[in-house]
Amino acid sequence: MINREELHRIRESHKPELEAKLLANGTAEMRDGRLVLAGDYYKKQTRVALKNSGLIDPKNIDDYIAFDGYRALEQVLSEKTQKDVIDLMTEANLRGRGGAGFPTGRKWNEAYGIQANQKYFLCNADEGDPGAYMDRNILENDPHAVIEGMAIGAYAVGASQGYIYVRAEYPVAVKMLRIAIEQAREYGLLGKNILGSGFDFDLDLRLGSGAFVCGEGTALMESIQGNRGMPRMKPPRTSHKGLWQKPTILNNVETLACVPIIFQKGAEWFRSIGTEKSPGTKVFALVGKVENAGLVEVPMGMPLNEIVNDIGGGVTNGKALKAVQTGGPSGGCIPLDLMDTPVDFESLAKIGSIVGSGGMVVMDEDTCMVDISRFFLEFTVDESCGKCTPCRLGTRRMMELLDKITEGKGTLDDLDDLEQLAKDIQKSSLCALGQTAPNPVLSTLKYFRSEYEDHILNHKCSAGVCRNLTAYEIQEDTCKSCGICKKNCPVNAITGDKKAEIPFVIDQEACIKCGVCYQDCPFDAITK
């Protein structure tokens, strides 16, 4: 157990040591009097939630303390009332980074205002979006920031017990959290009478078991209670009746990682970053056909093309950008002509997409938008918990329609049915999984309708993705008769002979459209 003075001592003695080490080995550089990661990739970023990632050793609590760790908790416990904490959060207007963007201060205030013999404070670390991994990064590199954020929130609402619900698929994150919780307990930063303030708060880990819907608040709580993780009806809100029917606050990993620094630097500082309605930064997982794929943290409101081109370095292989998909299976596809849209909660909602948990998938001309919406729908069909009919059956029917279209059997009526079903499912599903599942379909129908029509009317998939609608052909004038395609074709569908001067051709009947010849041709002589 340490007290406030000892916390200061660790900070003062360890910080110069750590800074010197990071500067000496080239990991970091000084910027505006603060240590940041070195390299051009980080220059355009503003790291708030990721401020310690890559700089500190997540297994060493002293490293975290050195960079002002647990300073906010210490000040909150010694100087602020519960109401003060909530007021400051409300003023900072930190909005939930897990997807919904609900104001954190307002959420905390709900639970604070309710009398109960027990309240809970939970962290949602069940990051299941395909193509998003910012929470994993924070948990693996800076677990104490999440723990400190939880402790501050728990103090504000009056919770004495917390749980972190983390995916079992993230074994390193689980390990780092275990170590961090143990160390925090040893130092007396978790447990009874934290830093002598009389405030008690302890934490446990709960591992998810592979159900995407458990990222939804009520489903997550059902799962912690040992049940099938199926969503419950709301209201009552979980801040009134959550885990075991007690007032419960659930915040996402990235949201919680922002909490300590807001208390260190103040609400005004936080609001100076980002936009008026969406202050602060957001971490995005910039992936897909982009040159520098990786995590980027930028102020809210940065235009999409700045993220993709200036930070991400544009599309790979000199291909043309077609769309950017944000928000994973709950989000939408943003077309090229809307690339100057600022990325914040309101602006993306206006164009039919969402910020979501922060997945950002770059797509080029080789991506078929019909296939992409089918891909996301297949995911939601698999992951629907089955409790409500619109989601269980409706998404399946939508996928069948998309199957028809990608196989070249669709009709224009199918498009109308698809649109109608999508709207009905949005309106009538029980939880956000079903309510948002049609988004990828609706946004592609809106911006790429001609591609759907091309599939239906002309039996053509211009991206060459839908197998039934693609034909590979060898262009005689560019073909050098090297024979690589013939050698690699798994079904011997290619004939031709260089010596006998027989031109190379693909037997369309035998071709299974695996695309191996197209990829392997050194002279780009094969078209689709």
Place this chain on the structure above:
Amino acid sequence: MEFTFDLEKNKEKILEFKEFILEHRKMPGALIPVLQEAQVKFGYLPQEIMEMIASGLAVPASKVFGVATYYSQFTFIPKGKHNISICLGTACYVKGAQDILEEFENILGIKGGETTPNLQFSITDCRCVGDCSKAPVVVVDEDVYAKVKKSDVKDIIAKYSQEVECVD
């Protein structure tokens, strides 16, 4: 396939596991952590163990089964020491993957999705592994076998059988 859980052979593990259940009896929402521990310990969830959990935690067996079947990480069939995945993607299929699957099934005496009684091999028929140019592809644990012929199957199995004997 029927698979009997060997209570005698797992006696020690079962005793340890019963202890684990006892320790977690009072823990709120213990069911999932207990199921997770069972799967780590036994490699899968045998019916006997799920019944043990039901009585140990005083919850209906139907609830234990209901929860276990909901989450995709729980499995009810034991996996063998070596997992043989046969790609049945289009390219592999056309090049005779079905024959190769059947050859594995004949030699090992089990069907796809099953495990040999001695727990050495499991067969999984999987969707495309993305190695179409090497079709047909068989993946054993982490080793990839390209352009597999029916006559190769015996040798592949023998290779892992030998390793098993050495380890044992």
